[in-house]
Amino acid sequence: MPVAVTDEVKSSWADEVELEDGSLPPPTEVRENGYKIITEYKYNEDDKKVKIVRTYKIEKRIVSKSIALRKTWSKFGESANDKPGPDPATTIVGEDVYMQFVTSKEEDNKPEDEGGIGNLKALGDKNIVKCRTCSGDHWTSKCPWKDTVLAGGKIPDADKKSSSTPTIAGEAGKTAGTSKYLPPSMRGDGSAKRTDNTSMPGGRRDDTTAIRVSNLSESTTETDLEELVKPFGPIQKLYLAKDKQTGQCKGFAYIHFKFRNDAAKAIATLNGHGYDHLILNVDWSKPPAQSNQ
Amino acid sequence: MKPLLLHGHERAITQIKYNREGDLLFSSSKDNKPNVWYSLNGERLGTFNGHQGAVWCIDVDWTTTRFLSGAGDNTLKIWDCETGKPIGNITTNSSVRACNFSYSANMAAYATDKAMGHQCEIFIIDVRNADDSIGQADPILRIPVNGSRVSSLLWGALDETLLTGHENGEITIWDLKTGKKLQTTKEHDNIINDMQMSKDCTMFITASKDHTAKLFDSENLMLLKTYKTERPVNSAAVSPILEHVVLGGGQDAMDVTTTSARVGKFDSRFFHLVFEEEFGRVKGHFGPINSVAFHPDGKSYSSGGEDGYVRIHTFDSSYFEYGFDY
Numbered sequence: 324m325p326v327a328v329t330d331e332v333k334s335s336w337a338d339e340v341e342l343e344d345g346s347l348p349p350p351t352e353v354r355e356n357g358y359k360i361i362t363e364y365k366y367n368e369d370d371k372k373v374k375i376v377r378t379y380k381i382e383k384r385i386v387s388k389s390i391a392l393r394k395t396w397s398k399f400g401e402s403a404n405d406k407p408g409p410d411p412a413t414t415i416v417g418e419d420v421y422m423q424f425v426t427s428k429e430e431d432n433k434p435e436d437e438g439g440i441g442n443l444k445a446l447g448d449k450n451i452v453k454c455r456t457c458s459g460d461h462w463t464s465k466c467p468w469k470d471t472v473l474a475g476g477k478i479p480d481a482d483k484k485s486s487s488t489p490t491i492a493g494e495a496g497k498t499a500g501t502s503k504y505l506p507p508s509m510r511g512d513g514s515a516k517r518t519d520n521t522s523m524p525g526g527r528r529d530d531t532t533a534i535r536v537s538n539l540s541e542s543t544t545e546t547d548l549e550e551l552v553k554p555f556g557p558i559q560k561l562y563l564a565k566d567k568q569t570g571q572c573k574g575f576a577y578i579h580f581k582f583r584n585d586a587a588k589a590i591a592t593l594n595g596h597g598y599d600h601l602i603l604n605v606d607w608s609k610p611p612a613q614s615n616q
Numbered sequence: 617m618k619p620l621l622l623h624g625h626e627r628a629i630t631q632i633k634y635n636r637e638g639d640l641l642f643s644s645s646k647d648n649k650p651n652v653w654y655s656l657n658g659e660r661l662g663t664f665n666g667h668q669g670a671v672w673c674i675d676v677d678w679t680t681t682r683f684l685s686g687a688g689d690n691t692l693k694i695w696d697c698e699t700g701k702p703i704g705n706i707t708t709n710s711s712v713r714a715c716n717f718s719y720s721a722n723m724a725a726y727a728t729d730k731a732m733g734h735q736c737e738i739f740i741i742d743v744r745n746a747d748d749s750i751g752q753a754d755p756i757l758r759i760p761v762n763g764s765r766v767s768s769l770l771w772g773a774l775d776e777t778l779l780t781g782h783e784n785g786e787i788t789i790w791d792l793k794t795g796k797k798l799q800t801t802k803e804h805d806n807i808i809n810d811m812q813m814s815k816d817c818t819m820f821i822t823a824s825k826d827h828t829a830k831l832f833d834s835e836n837l838m839l840l841k842t843y844k845t846e847r848p849v850n851s852a853a854v855s856p857i858l859e860h861v862v863l864g865g866g867q868d869a870m871d872v873t874t875t876s877a878r879v880g881k882f883d884s885r886f887f888h889l890v891f892e893e894e895f896g897r898v899k900g901h902f903g904p905i906n907s908v909a910f911h912p913d914g915k916s917y918s919s920g921g922e923d924g925y926v927r928i929h930t931f932d933s934s935y936f937e938y939g940f941d942y
Binding site for chain 2: 384386387389390393394396398399400401402403405408409410412413414415416417418419420421422423424425
C-alpha cells in the first residue's frame with residue numbers, strides 16, 4: 324500500500340477556521356515507526372466537524388503463499404466498500420479479559436470437603452450428634468420435642484417415653500431418673516396443652532397474641548410496620564422478615580402484642596387494608612406446622 | 617488478552633469455523649449472511665449474500681476455495697471463497713441442519729431436518745465440478761434416517777465413513793459404500809449440538825444438551841472421556857497443540873430472560889483433555905455460546921454467541937505457562 328503523502332500540516336487554528344466553508348480536509352494517512360495513523364474528518368449527527376484519529380500497529384508476519392495470496396483478495400458482499408484494515412463498525416477491540424484459572428488444589432479440596440460432610444451425614448444421627456433438648460442421638464433442630472415444653476429443660480432418654488403418655492405431674496417428676504426439678508407448668512404433654520391453654524407462660528414464646536402480616540411491599544421497614552400497628556395497643560415484639568443479601572422486606576412480618584384483644588383488633592382492622600399499593604393479609608400467627616412426634 | 621469482537625451479524629451466531637491454515641474465520645448466524653474474517657486483525661473480508669433464512673451450518677474446504685452453507689430456507693449453497701459469489705445451489709425439502717466437506721473436498725455431506733412431512737435425510741454429493749447444474753445432479757448417496765434427526769455431522773477417516781450425532785443423543789457411523797449403519801452408540805441423553813474432530817481425526821468431541829461433552833474414538837465410537845458441566849453444552853473443541861478442550865454453552869436461548877446473567881455462566885470453560893478437570897474460564901459473552909473453535913495453530917480460539925458477537929481470543933503467555941498439577 325502506498326504511503327499517502329501528507330504535507331498539509333495545519334499550523335494554526337486560524338487556518339482551520341478558513342477551511343470551514345463546508346468542505347472537509349482530506350483524510351490523511353501517516354506511517355511512522357511501525358504505526359499507521361489515519362486521520363479523518365467527518366460531520367457527526369449534530370453537524371459538527373469531528374476529527375477521527377485511528378492508530379494501527381503494523382506488523383510483518385511471514386506466512387505461507389496461500390495465506391499471503393488470500394490477504395490480497397478484494398472484499399466482497401457487505402464489506403465490498405470497506406477500506407483496507409479493520410472496519411470499526413464491525414470489528415471492535417474488546418476489553419481486556421483474563422482466563423480465570425481454577426487451581427487444581429481447589430479442585431482437589433472441594434470433593435474432600437463434600438466427602439467430609441457426606442461422611443458426617445452418613446454417620447448421621449448415630450453417635451456423634453447429641454440433641455441439646457432431649458440428649459437423643461439426633462440434631463437438636465430435628466428433635467421431636469423441639470417445640471414442646473421439653474425444649475426448656477433436659478430430660479434423659481428414659482423419661483422421654485414416659486412423658487409422651489399423659490402422666491400426673493408428680494409422677495413425671497419421679498420418673499425423671501436424674502431427678503431434675505420440673506416446674507408443674509412444664510410437666511405433662513406440652514403439645515396437648517398448648518393448643519387449648521391460651522395463657523401458657525414460658526416454654527415457647529406465647530404465640531397467642533401474635534399476628535402474621537403478609538403481602539407487605541418490599542420497601543417496608545420496621546419503622547413503617549411499627550407505625551402501622553402501634554395504634555392498636557402495646558407491642559411485645561416485632562419481627563419483619565428481610566432478605567439477607569438485599570436487606571429488603573420479604574413480604575411478611577410477625578407482631579407480638581401485649582394483649583390478645585389488641586391483636587384481634589389489629590386483625591379485624593388491618594386484614595384487607597390497603598398499604599403501600601398492596602392489600603395486606605393479616606391473620607393469627609399459626610404455630611409452625613410440624614407434628615410433635 | 618484483548619479479544620477482538622466481530623459484530624457482523626445481527627442475530628445469534630450459529631456456527632464458526634476456521635479454514636485449514638487458520639487465517640480466515642467463517643461465521644454464520646440466524647440472519648442470512650455468513651461472514652468471513654481475517655482472524656489476525658478481525659478485518660471482515662466479506663459476506664456471502666443470497667440465503668433467505670437462518671444459516672445453520674457452514675464449512676470451508678481444505679484449499680479455502682469453496683465455502684458451503686446450509687440454511688433454513690431449504691437450500692444448500694456452495695460459494696467461491698475469493699469472490700463471495702454463489703457457485704451452486706441445491707434446494708432441499710426441509711432446512712439443512714448440518715453440512716461438511718469431506719477431507720479431500722471431493723464430496724460433501726449434508727443432513728436435512730425432520731419437518732414439514734419430510735423425514736430427516738443425509739445426502740452425499742459430488743462437489744468436484746460444482747457449478748449451476750449441481751442443483752439438478754443426483755446425490756451420490758441418499759440415506760433416509762428413520763429415527764431421531766441428525767443434528768451434527770462429521771466425515772470419518774479417509775472419507776469412507778460418516779459420523780452423525782442425533783437429536784436423541786445417539787451417535788452413528790455410516791458406511792458410505794453401502795449406506796448402512798455400521799455402529800450406533802448412545803452415551804448422551806439429549807441432543808448433540810456439535811461434534812468436532814481432534815487435529816489428527818482419531819478422536820472427536822461431542823457437545824450435548826445433557827450438560828456434558830464427551831470424547832470418542834472416531835474409529836469405533838469408544839467413549840474416552842466425559843467433561844461434566846451444570847448447563848447445556850452447545851459446542852466443544854479440542855486444542856490442536858495442548859491436551860485441552862474448550863466448552864461453550866449456557867442455558868437455552870429461550871430461558872435466558874428468565875434467569876439472571878450471574879446464573880447464566882456464559883463463559884468458555886477449559887478442561888484438561890485427559891483428567892477431565894476444569895482449569896480455566898474466559899468470560900465475555902452476554903448470552904450462551906453457540907460455537908467455539910480453536911485456531912489451527914492452537915494459539916487463539918474464537919467463540920460465537922447468542923448475543924451475535926464472535927470473539928477472537930489470543931491466549932496470553934499465562935495460558936501456555938499454566939502447568940497442570942498431578
